[in-house]
Amino acid sequence: MSIVEVGTKACAVNPLKTSPALGGALAFLGIERSLPLLHGSQGCTAFALVLLVRHFREAIPLQTTAMSELSTILGGADNVEQAIGNIYERAKPRLIGLCSTALTETRDEDVRGDLRALMVRHPEWRDLSVVYAPTPDFAGSLEVGWASAVQAMIDALVEDGRRMPVRGLVNLLPASYMTPGDVEAIRDVVESFGLSPIVLPDLSRSLDGHVPETYVPTTLGGTPVEQVARMGASQLTLAIGEHMRGAAEALERRSGVPFKVFDRLTGLEAFDGFVETLMEVSGRPAPARLRRERSRLVDAMLDGHFFFTGRTAAVAAEPDLLVAVSRFLDEMGCRTVAAVTTMKTPAAVAVPCESVVVGDLDDLACLVPPGECDLVIANAHGEAAAAAIGAPLHRMGFPVFDRLGTAHRVSVGYRGTRELLFEIGNLLIDHQPDHRPYLRRDREVSIDAETVNA
Amino acid sequence: MLKQRIADAFDEPGCAANRAKSEVDRKRGCSPRSLVPGAAAGGCAFDGAKIALQPITDAAHLVHGPIACEGNGWDSRHAATSGPELYRTGLTTDMSELDIIHGGEKRLYRAIREVAGRHRPAAIFVYVTCVPSLIGDDVETVCDAAAERFGLPVIPVDAPGFVGSKNLGNKLAGQVLLDRVVGTREPARTTPFDINIIGEYNVAGEMWQILPLLERLGLRVLASITGDARYHEVACAHRARVNMVVCSQAMVSFARAMEDRYGIPYFEGSFYGISDTSAALREMARLLVERGAPATLIPHTEALIAEEEPVAWRRIAPYRERLRGKRVLLYTGGVKSWSVVSALQDVGMTVIGTSVRKSTEDDKERIKGLMGEDAALYGQIPAKDLYRMLAAGEADILMSGGRTQFVALKTKTPWLDINQERHHAYAGYDGMVALVRQIDAAIHHSVWRQVRRRAPWDGDRDGDGR
Numbered sequence: 005m006s007i008v009e010v011g012t013k014a015c016a017v018n019p020l021k022t023s024p025a026l027g028g029a030l031a032f033l034g035i036e037r038s039l040p041l042l043h044g045s046q047g048c049t050a051f052a053l054v055l056l057v058r059h060f061r062e063a064i065p066l067q068t069t070a071m072s073e074l075s076t077i078l079g080g081a082d083n084v085e086q087a088i089g090n091i092y093e094r095a096k097p098r099l100i101g102l103c104s105t106a107l108t109e110t111r112d113e114d115v116r117g118d119l120r121a122l123m124v125r126h127p128e129w130r131d132l133s134v135v136y137a138p139t140p141d142f143a144g145s146l147e148v149g150w151a152s153a154v155q156a157m158i159d160a161l162v163e164d165g166r167r168m169p170v171r172g173l174v175n176l177l178p179a180s181y182m183t184p185g186d187v188e189a190i191r192d193v194v195e196s197f198g199l200s201p202i203v204l205p206d207l208s209r210s211l212d213g214h215v216p217e218t219y220v221p222t223t224l225g226g227t228p229v230e231q232v233a234r235m236g237a238s239q240l241t242l243a244i245g246e247h248m249r250g251a252a253e254a255l256e257r258r259s260g261v262p263f264k265v266f267d268r269l270t271g272l273e274a275f276d277g278f279v280e281t282l283m284e285v286s287g288r289p290a291p292a293r294l295r296r297e298r299s300r301l302v303d304a305m306l307d308g309h310f311f312f313t314g315r316t317a318a319v320a321a322e323p324d325l326l327v328a329v330s331r332f333l334d335e336m337g338c339r340t341v342a343a344v345t346t347m348k349t350p351a352a353v354a355v356p357c358e359s360v361v362v363g364d365l366d367d368l369a370c371l372v373p374p375g376e377c378d379l380v381i382a383n384a385h386g387e388a389a390a391a392a393i394g395a396p397l398h399r400m401g402f403p404v405f406d407r408l409g410t411a412h413r414v415s416v417g418y419r420g421t422r423e424l425l426f427e428i429g430n431l432l433i434d435h436q437p438d439h440r441p442y443l444r445r446d447r448e449v450s451i452d453a454e455t456v457n458a
Numbered sequence: 459m460l461k462q463r464i465a466d467a468f469d470e471p472g473c474a475a476n477r478a479k480s481e482v483d484r485k486r487g488c489s490p491r492s493l494v495p496g497a498a499a500g501g502c503a504f505d506g507a508k509i510a511l512q513p514i515t516d517a518a519h520l521v522h523g524p525i526a527c528e529g530n531g532w533d534s535r536h537a538a539t540s541g542p543e544l545y546r547t548g549l550t551t552d553m554s555e556l557d558i559i560h561g562g563e564k565r566l567y568r569a570i571r572e573v574a575g576r577h578r579p580a581a582i583f584v585y586v587t588c589v590p591s592l593i594g595d596d597v598e599t600v601c602d603a604a605a606e607r608f609g610l611p612v613i614p615v616d617a618p619g620f621v622g623s624k625n626l627g628n629k630l631a632g633q634v635l636l637d638r639v640v641g642t643r644e645p646a647r648t649t650p651f652d653i654n655i656i657g658e659y660n661v662a663g664e665m666w667q668i669l670p671l672l673e674r675l676g677l678r679v680l681a682s683i684t685g686d687a688r689y690h691e692v693a694c695a696h697r698a699r700v701n702m703v704v705c706s707q708a709m710v711s712f713a714r715a716m717e718d719r720y721g722i723p724y725f726e727g728s729f730y731g732i733s734d735t736s737a738a739l740r741e742m743a744r745l746l747v748e749r750g751a752p753a754t755l756i757p758h759t760e761a762l763i764a765e766e767e768p769v770a771w772r773r774i775a776p777y778r779e780r781l782r783g784k785r786v787l788l789y790t791g792g793v794k795s796w797s798v799v800s801a802l803q804d805v806g807m808t809v810i811g812t813s814v815r816k817s818t819e820d821d822k823e824r825i826k827g828l829m830g831e832d833a834a835l836y837g838q839i840p841a842k843d844l845y846r847m848l849a850a851g852e853a854d855i856l857m858s859g860g861r862t863q864f865v866a867l868k869t870k871t872p873w874l875d876i877n878q879e880r881h882h883a884y885a886g887y888d889g890m891v892a893l894v895r896q897i898d899a900a901i902h903h904s905v906w907r908q909v910r911r912r913a914p915w916d917g918d919r920d921g922d923g924r
């Protein structure tokens with residue numbers, strides 16, 4: 005249990021945060037034939053785009069309403085209309101995910117109202133869904149924007165009203181920090197119980213680095229809008245990370261689908277809970293393959309715990325990733341001595357560290373008592389902090405632009421936990437504390453050596 | 459505050475052209491390149507201003523705004539430093555909702571105090587982004603007060619993103635340097651060989667490919683604006699004898715203003731390609747001699763060129779045969795494309811098209827001269843068209859920036875990074891050799907045969923699967 009403190013600095017130094025609008029856009033990228041659109045000036049889109057491209061090493065569809073100074077002041081409805089019109093003409097997407105930015109939120113536009121009017125005025129956009137997610141930059145970080153976009157999709161796309169639950173149908177709401185590889189791993193496990201998950205959003209089918217046969221101006225792969233519409237017919241919603249609770253609740257309100265929030269899927273005990281739930285919903289025993297994976301994880305933990313024991317880590321991550329990582333480290337015997345996150349959330353108190361600071365990567369370096377940290381876990385920006393601390397950096401979170409295969413790394417489930425354990429364990433093995441040699445002065449020396457040294 | 463700004467905005471662009479516009483058009487303002495919502499690409503003015511100033515390595519670069527501007531953008535370029543690392547530190551006021559409601563001035567002042575106290579920078583550049591501009595934060599007054607109080611230059615850079623493109627931001631940054639930095643300090647000594655290099659940002663360390671050449675000629679770069687620069691040097695830039703503008707249309711107006719103000723002649727040149735490098739050195743020498751450097755500088759320069767050129771050609775020779783007739787598609791906004799075009803032609807490659815997004819009419823004429831009248835000059839190539847061209851095998855290699863990298867790679871076409879994010883340095887004689895080597899390595903890479911193979915289940919295994 006920890007106390008969450010908000011830093012008092014006026015200036016963020018080496019920010020840990022990225023913008024909520026980026027998180028919103030990322031969520032929309034997990035829908036088939038979708039195209040996220042940031043409602044703001046073109047620069048906001050350009051920065052977000054460059055960062056997404058660097059992280060995923062993929063071409064990313066992302067557009068801007070290209071607000072100028074004047075259109076900002078006078079109101080952006082025209083720009084939204086033109087942007088949708090142009091995108092519709094050019095790319096024929098099934099979904100446009102409109103994310104606000106600080107700029108348009110400061111102006112306090114009634115985007116929802118404007119959108120309604122627009123859709124009435126343009127009957128030709130019948131086969132297009134436009135979903136609006138408020139993602140102002142001044143409130144929160146990527147995680148918040150992701151959650152906001154998922155909730156917005158539920159509100160806008162899921163068919164109204166209660167329906168007879170379809171046997172075997174479940175909803176999966178992945179956490180913002182889950183890689184395409186993570187999502188795929190969890191979906192496989194869910195399916196191995198004979199369940200059919202609707203994954204909202206599903207990056208494992210859109211940002212998994214496949215090489216398509218032709219050029220597609222929208223996302224290629226991801227969950228179809230029509231499937232999202234059917235989420236109300238599921239037996240249960242599985243939400244990963246505290247930040248997905250709001251979206252799960254929204255779905256329950258809308259269609260009466262009960263939900264379970266799992267604070268994390270990393271770690272043996274944590275994933276056991278998830279598996280128990282799957283056993284309950286499906287009424288089936290765990291498949292042999294999963295049992296074997298669990299057993300392998302147990303073995304890895306037995307082999308690995310020596311190298312974690314007594315070691316210390318500094319972790320900077322968004323709240324729910326911070327919870328997942330620091331609790332896993334704790335279970336392996338590695339203490340988190342410094343924890344930094346992006347905002348105050350109820351989840352962060354679960355971090356096993358005396359205090360969690362809402363701050364930046366510079367805070368992380370300052371929080372570590374000198375010489376008392378064996379490992380740093382942060383996004384790729386954490387390099388400077390790791391250098392200052394003098395410990396190796398294990399990259400997690402967003403962005404990670406200086407590693408290959410970021411999208412395919414798995415750190416959830418039995419298998420993913422084992423992989424994470426190996427990666428971190430090997431770093432710790434590489435950086436064992438030095439043995440301090442004791443130099444004896446009373447050692448017998450041969451006369452020859454003495455004369456040579458003289 | 460906002461209301462007043464709204465009123466101003468209605469009144470302000472009072473030009474006849476603007477009044478004649480429809481309301482919708484007027485809202486779009488007079489931005490140089492009118493941006494099409496839903497079909498725009500490219501960075502904002504703030505981005506451009508920061509690209510131009512951030513390479514001043516001993517200064518702090520503080521971004522005043524909510525998290526998007528700096529949180530998504532910092533630490534993404536490779537302007538290299540030979541010393542201070544401070545410029546790399548991401549600094550932002552990360553404005554909250556409260557700051558926006560009450561105004562961000564207090565927070566900004568405190569932020570400046572923290573940066574001044576903790577990092578002891580040579581100066582602080584404060585970038586105004588869209589939101590503080592919209593709510594009317596008086597950043598200039600805050601900066602002036604802070605400068606006085608903390609005893610260091612605190613320079614407002616008023617280039618919020620929504621005023622225009624990256625290019626405009628470059629220009630605004632130049633204006634800031636003119637108004638607030640250049641001419642504020644005096645160098646300890648001056649020589650008849652002092653020059654400024656303008657618009658070279660030391661991306662991937664390209665300055666360091668040029669400096670040894672200049673040193674051999676006895677030339678001194680008084681100020682590099684702004685690659686691997688120190689604040690003090692930029693402040694002394696007005697004492698140089700000659701300005702060279704490298705590959706930057708945006709900074710030409712800066713050089714022109716320095717000519718007006720300080721009588722420093724300038725020329726536009728490029729260090730891309732062997733002939734352009736030599737031409738730049740010659741022009742530099744000529745102008746310096748005109749301004750009082752000893753006339754021996756000219757034969758010195760010729761001697762250096764006579765020594766360097768054949769060496770470079772000899773090193774390139776093995777590649778010429780392998781690259782002859784290979785078709786390049788050049789798609790860049792950063793470097794002056796004519797310079798790269800001529801460099802590639804020098805080694806016998808065919809440039810099938812080039813982008814002229816940031817080129818002036820002069821540049822375009824030059825490119826036409828080089829490539830012939832029916833040269834394909836592109837503005838913005840939509841990703842779809844780019845994909846089609848590459849998939850159809852119209853080019854053997856795409857040279858572009860990171861944004862189009864993955865369009866090229868998905869068509870299994872060789873790609874070479876020549877933008878801000880590149881890791882290799884291509885300037886001067888050595889740089890040209892490196893460029894040719896990289897192009898050759900990209901085109902003839904063994905990976906192409908592998909990735910273009912058809913899958914076992916597609917039959918006809920050796921076919922061209924792209």
Ligand code: SF4
Pocket residue numbers: 044045046047048049051107502503504505523526527586587588589618619620
């Ligand atoms: S457009 Fe404005 S708000 Fe967006 S990144 Fe540029 S300066 Fe920041």
